[in-house]
Amino acid sequence: MSAPVLIVIAGPAGSGKSTLCDRMVAEAPGFSRVVTTTTRAPRPGEVDGVHYHFLTPEAFDAKIAAGAFLEWAWVHKKNRYGTLAADVLGPLSAGRSLIINVDVQGVENFRRAGAANALLAKHLATVFIHVPLAELRARMVARGQDSEAEIEHRMQTVEFEQREAGKFDYQIHSASREEDFQALLAIWREVAARVAKAG
């Protein structure tokens, strides 16, 4: 078994974050997704503790007051989403590896949490996925999930996101799905070796 790691993966919309997370969980031994917490209502088929921890706004407030979150944020001014420290540190302490897909701004929260928590910092690696603009647009169109307006909206934040890329520990320059996955596996091996060496 390799040493446990926490891979935080970010990149523009359509860069392939979900695809890579799904594949790591399916194929890399000992990997699971971080279960995050939200105040939004469960959608049909969503299971509490599996897809999210679903909390009432009051219960979410209580966790904030208790300092239980590594990070949290409002999304569209409507619902709150966050990551409880226990949902990251618990699995890592039990020897399991974690992957989480967050937006570029969310990664800053993980860096800050790492600066305040040595255990987290030891296991943490941030990964940015680069994709040329035309290819990003093509992937979103091909995915068929977003309206033309939504795609335009998402494309407007890409430049900002790319400017943040230099702050990440690792970069993947996206090619085929297989090459991207192999690049992530190589990063995982490197981080696991670093964690093992840190003891």
Ligand SMILES: Nc1ncnc2c1ncn2[C@@H]1O[C@H](COP(=O)(O)OP(=O)(O)OP(=O)(O)O)[C@@H](O)[C@H]1O
């Ligand atoms: N390397 C790749 N080459 C071509 N297409 C890819 C590649 N990786 C992922 N895709 C496809 O691009 C689309 C976007 O991928 P995915 O949904 O994983 O992106 P995402 O970064 O999670 O997006 P979002 O932030 O919008 O949720 C999907 O249809 C996926 O199958």
